[in-house]
Amino acid sequence: MQVTQTSSQGLKQEYKVVLPAGELAAKLAAQLSEIQAKSQIKGFRPGKAPIGHLKKLYGKSIMSDVLQEAVNDANRKIVEENELRIALEPKIDFPGGQEEVERALTAEGDFSYVVTFETLPKFDIGAFDDISLERPVAEVAEDDIEKALQSLADRAQDFEARPEGAKAEKGDRLTIDFTGKLDGEPFEGGAGGDVDLVLGAGTFIPGFEEQLEGAAAGDQPVVKVRFPEDYAAKQLAGKDAEFDVTVKAVSAPKTLGLDEELAKKYGFESLEAMKTAVRGNLEADFDKASREKLKRALLDALDGRYSFELPESLVAQEFANIWGQHEQESQRAGQPVAEDGKTEEETKDEFRKIAERRVRLGLVLAEIGKSADVKVDEKDLTDALVERARMFPGQEKAVWDYYRNNEQALAQLRAPIYEERVVDHLAKLIKIADKTVSREELFKEDEE
Incomplete structure (x- = not known):
């Protein structure tokens, strides 16, 4: 195998790989020998079919697998020897065209290809003790509890x-x-x-x-x-x-009062026990909203802190995801994809900026997590998987098996948990001051 780096531009590294015909022919011969020993072909004694005959029958099929394995091995070796951190699967081109591929499939010629790796950027994450943020917090008022109880009473109407x-x-x-x-x-x-x-x-x-x-x-x-x-x-x-x-x-x-009867209707021993449970749920909701506000402020601070070249493939992939979702939502609502006062291209530009932000922050959080050796516990992953399975009543086992047998799907489930763990880690390194706000302000949605 001959490997030559032909280009290095930014995050893109290009290599030309030549797999000599002799090496390919040797691998083909080895596999044909294995098949010969097990062959039972009409007209020949078991294990005695001529290699030439087997090559006519199975040569191209075997060589196709040989080439695929050789390409995979070569690419893996390039990544390891050059210590590349690749963003996505590499892009492969065949400059010799179909004619060269056909000659390689019959082991009559060298096989060459050009592989392009897009790598992850290198950057210094630095320290975070200079980041100061406010965390909005709000107290659960008795009026909030009364409204929640009334809502439960209305549902049980x-x-x-x-x-x-x-x-x-x-x-x-x-x-x-x-x-x-x-x-x-x-x-x-x-x-x-x-x-x-x-x-x-x-x-x-x-x-x-x-x-x-x-x-x-x-x-x-x-x-x-x-x-x-x-x-x-x-x-x-x-x-x-x-x-x-x-x-x-x-x-x-029928009028349903906020009384012991309502509590019993929901399975509580008393109205006081129901109020305690409602307060606990509201406090959890308040804490979650407070955390989300802090996380958004932290991500904004990180976004303005780093500037580096982004892998085009990751940005394109993220843009395709969010633009596709936007198109589906627009179609369901019967509205154009262009946002108010903007052309479709201007709207796409806005979404590209969102995609770039997400990719940049994803890379930053991944690097911070790697540096701090952040891990996702198996229990957290299992809890997330159980929660996902519950979203499909009657299909829980199928959902469970799908994720457990699909590493890529499991990685998608792990990613948001990992992000939360990195945010928890960063929260210990920055300065946070609590700021008391109203319930309305705490739950007010941020503009995108």
Whole structure:
């Protein structure tokens, strides 16, 4: 094997590799000999089929595997001997074209190729004791607990049938059948039976629920609405429709107080025990929001701290992921991919900057984690895998097996855990001052 470095530009390292025909022929001959010893081919005694005959039958197939293995071994050797830290799988070109490949497959000529490795940048991570950040914190107030309890009471809301002939009011639950029509013709997905609808909940098309206020069981009103312009089903967006509705039952909400009965409904021994549990959950939510704010500030500080060349392949891969997600979300919402006041190309430029930021921070966090010997515990990975499996009821074993048997998928599951561990490590090295804020400020979403 002959290896010559042909180019070194920034993070890209290019090598020309020549695999001599003699070496390839020797590997082919060795494998043909192994096959000969086991061969049972009609017309020949077991293990006595001529090598030439076997070469005609299996030569190209075997040589294809030989070439693939030789290329993999050569690339691995280049990486090890040159101590390359590669970003993604290398790019391979065949300057000799198909003719050279065909000659190599028959062991009649040398096999050459050019391999390009894109490497990870080298940079000094430095120290972090000069970073000072504020961590927003908020106390859980009694009012927060009351609102949470009321929300739980609303979720456990019971309804009781109204007297015969009673008219529906806002907040009542109606059980209805309906058939939607466009220009007098039913449309796909526009019908439903025994559907429960709480008036004022806003779960149906705007204007639908309001027209059912005052209806009684047995009534058959015709509801006229216009689908919103941004309706997800494009064939219905902005169109006028009529719904033939049959009101089958009208029920009124039963008042559910914040009392011992509510606590027992949720499996608590007492209302006080339920309040303690609710407080604990709220404090966990507050702590999580506080951590996310601190993490965002820390990432911003790191992003402004480092400047180095980024691997084009990683940026392109990250951009493709986030742009593809943006396209899907835009399509579901029936909106153009271009953001307000921008062209599609300007929007793409914004997303490229996001991709570059993510790649830069990913490399920085990886380097910090490597320097500090940050590890992901097997228990943390198992907990994350269990949580992922729970997202697919009935398919838990299939999900578990998929991740356990797919190292790349498992790596994707490990990555966010590793990032959190690196953030925990950095939090011990920087200066953090707690700042008391309101609940609203703590949970206010940051602009991207």
